[in-house]
Amino acid sequence: MKTIPYKKPTETTLSFPASNTRVSAIKYLSAALLLAFGADASAATRINQVGFEPQSEKLAVVTDGTASSFEVVAADTGKTVFTGKLGAPALWKPSAETVRLADFSALKTPGEYRIKIDGQTLSDRFAIRDHAYRALNAAAIKAYYLNRASIALPPQYAGAYARPAGHPDDKVLVHSSAASRQRAEGSVLSSPKGWYDAGDYNKYIVNSGISTYTLLAAFEHFPQYFAKQNLNIPESGNGLPDILNEALWNLDWMLTMQDPNDGGVYHKLTNKAFDGMEMPDQVKPTPRYVVQKSTAAALDFAATMATAGRIFKAYEQQRPGLSARMMAAAETAWNWAQANPAVVFRNPADIKTGEYGDAQLGDEFAWAAAELYIGTGKDSYYRAIKADQLPATTPSWSDVGALAWISLAQHRAHLTPAADRKLIESRIDGLAASLAANWKASAYRVAMQEKDFVWGSNATVLNQAMMLLQGYRLNGKADYLNAAQSGLDYVLGRNATGYSFVTGIGARPAMHPHHRPSAADKLAAPAPGFLVGGPQPGQQDKKDCPVPYPAKLPATSYLDHVCSYASNEIAINWNAPLVYVSAALDQLTAGASMEQKVELSTLTRQEELLQFDSFNNDTALALGMKVIELARAAGKSVAVNITQDGTMLFYHGMPGTNADNANWIRRKSNLVNRTGHSSFYTHTEVKNAGGDYDHIPGMDMKEFAAHGGSFPLVVKGKGRIGTLTVSGLPGAEDHAMAVAALQAYLNVDL
Incomplete structure (x- = not known):
């Protein structure tokens, strides 16, 4: 279901209903979504509920039944437009299901369709069209606007999700763990802007780093995709692409988290304890603190600022001096980390909010060194990467080494002779080949293995897709593009739960995310465009939930309830690969189809x-x-x-x-x-x-x-x-x- 209209294929404009009422929110999601409230989430045919580019690989997963063939029918008339044989039955251990694949990649005619199998209900409706993911991409970026701190969201931009400003953060205290000679405990700082990190109202440098970088990488790799995008945010039309406008809201905050006296970076800005499930402007006023500097924060900050510095060099007119300021901030943060190479963050005794603690810092050093090398051309930074010791892995907030490989591969044509180009390319291709092999062997045709069903498993599958796309951009191997497509298919409905894991998107979206504004705004529908965490068997919130999980299997241990912070929370680092992958598949699939012709x-x-x-x-x-x-x-x-x-x-x-x-x-x-x-x-x-x-x-x-x-x-x-x-x-x-x-x-x- 397309929930976010766009004016024309070359210009996406995102808007929400203006009336802040329960009725308008329901209308926004459309009658089709209302019908899904009572639908059986274990429907036998699982499919990407948004749809496909005409030239993409198109797969559905069919569970149970004895049928050996399938049809694709026009959604409105029921006319058969394609018939095919189901693949051989195969067991998918993470969900303990025996499934068969329906491959209708040969169907390229634009339209809206359903899968029909004898003895089963029709599949959810899906589309085949050019720019299939433009609306999804715009919603995923606009979700960051809806999670902004320190600003009111007026109806002309936020529609039904309008709210007063919360957490101005213009009078933040220096916590005892962050005190220094120049900034004593209790000193007052101004640190506004930024995004609320997840379902809570705090702001964390480590998670901001990978989140902001991934948005910047999406723009750097596909600038033309975002050139005409209009997200209807306050900055729209100011001469910057809106994805950069949104990234700047967080980058401006990040810059305030660096101590100008020594270049160190505070790990987080936070209350001492989590706020309640209330709107940002209604929570009980409590002091906010910047807490302890850390090596991980300094390095993630340095990497992100170096990336932003090279990108904003082209926008000197719009933000004079910003690029140079970012590069200088990156180098001073690097110098602090060099002098303080093992300051591992742990929550002080009186701080009970998210920790983002990471004791393994080699990947952070490598990522920061790579971005500084690209930005400055200094061979000393390349040597600091220790490239021969750096593996390529699926990125996460605690494992950012792959981000170094992404940027080195992007800029490999003009690196200095110190760089080992063959190593750069082999690291990317080696990871992509491994992920593609897992994808090809999977009954569900996803790269996910049982071990990948961790907290935030949906981000794992999309980060795998992002790395597959890096491989495809290097050598054009079709399997890499197809495996990445399957990653997006998974989060949009081709999974063992039958949900679309993106709020407001698809026939059966997650409706009750662990997200304070969505829980407290009294609207029937949650804020749209957020990727929820997804299935994982830990069920760490089980004791806090009034309803049980439906299953304990890795791929079905998911609970669409506001209580479920372990499977249904939102987070800025989870949305970021959704932005990247949706844009990349729109653009690269179109490009691949031209080459094929x-x-x-x-x-x-x-x-x-x-x-x-x-x-x-x-x-x-x-x-x-x-x-x-x-x-x-x-x-x-x-x-x-x-x-x-x-x-x-x-x-x-x-x-x-x-x-x-x-x-x-x-x-x-x-x-x-x-x-x-x-x-x-x-x-x-x-x-x-x-x-x-x-x-x-x-x-x-x-x-x-x-x-x-x-x-x-x-x-x-x-x-x-x-x-x-x-x-x-x-x-x-x-x-x-x-x-x-x-x-x-x-x-x-x-």
Whole structure:
């Protein structure tokens, strides 16, 4: 069920109902959701309740029954549009179910459908459409706005979820554990903004680090996806993409948590005990404290600030001096951690809130060193990573080493010679291959193993998907993309509980999260867009819950009740991979489908037909403006370069592009000048031959890039005279944009 409307495929605008009433909240979720209140959560067919991109792998899990085939029927008419055979029965130990897979990946026609199996009820409704996850992605980011501290949420932005401001945090006390010569116990600090960490009202640097980084990584990897997104937050329209506006609300708070006297970072800002289940403005006023500096906090802060510093360098006009301030803060925090390498946080005796204690700090040192290395180019930081000793693992707040590999892989084309590029790529690919092998062997077709059903298991499956997507971005292996798709399918309903684990999304969403505003606002529906923790067999809250868990098995030990902080709480670090994975699958699946459609003969024909009778500076200007015109019409953001005989005649970077795009342009253009073919031709030729287009023998890939987007400019009778290069989209789309501009300018019918 689509719960968040968007204006058009290129611009997502998120809004909530304006009336703060029980009725409007119910209308917001729609009548379909009301019907689900009484639905059987153990329905025999489990499916992603949102839907799929046309080119994605599409699987459903079928439990029980004797049927051997299935149909996909149109949701409104019941007309059969696809038939298929069910896979062989297989046992999935985490849920003790024998299940069969229904694979309808071949169905690519947009529409709304259900799965039909003889003797069983129809599956939940799902859609096949382009940009299938735009609304989900917008809701997952908007959830951060709904969890903001120190600000009122007015109806024009929050709709039914409007509330007065709580926890201004402008008069925070220095706890005895945090006292120093310059800041004595009881000193008063101002530390407003930030997000409430989870279902409680405190703010924690360690968890903020991975959460904010993951949002920044989503933007850095897919800037065009977020360029036109309108989340309807107070900052919308200020010249920054809204995902960066939302990240800044937390980054601004994080900066206040650094002691300017020594560079150390306070571990958390908190009450002495958790607030009650009340609205933020209604809780009993109690002192708030910054508590003890810690090595983990300093390093997570340093890594996050270094990441933000490089991203906000492109937005100097909107936030003058911020990038430099962030990089300086990152280096001073690193220096503090170097001088204090083993300050492990433990709650002082009078502090009873979340601890986020971590005694293993090698991964934090590696992550911070990696981000500082990328930001400064200093080889000393690369050596500090100790890369040969750093494994690639599924990230979590306590294990952030994989974040170092993500960033190193993203920036591998322009790292210094000190970096071991082969090691970077092998770490990413090795983890992705292991996860994909688990996915392929799983009866439920998920990478999750029994050991992965930990507190916040839904974040585990999405962080696994995020790492699979890093592997796919390196080498384009279809299994990696498909396994990542299955991770999103799992949290949206293809799981053993039958729930969509995202509030407000799907036919059977979690309705009673452990989240103070959702519990206290007297609305029927919880705040939308939050990923709940998910099944895990520990049941640590069992004694506090008035109703029993339905089961103790790892994959079914889930309770949709506000009491269940062990399986049904929300958290900012759980939502972050939901943001990343939904955006990545929307964009990468579309890009993969374009690559699948292109034959080498088609690319040869393009080069033969798209040639000029003559070419000069005016030609370059008109051609460059044609690319910009097409990009604007499509709602895309690209950088465009036209070079003739080594002289740049045209360059323009649209909003959202940065220096990375200029580097891609240089490397792709170099490849065209070297080979004489479009960069997408070389990409396709190497890929079709089973080779690695990022490791072409005889080419230094710091100087060449075999990714689509650069096209040879040829004058008839004279030969190749230059290049047209586009950067900012997936390679196949960059290439398509360049070809479309050439075709329009030359008036050639391909």
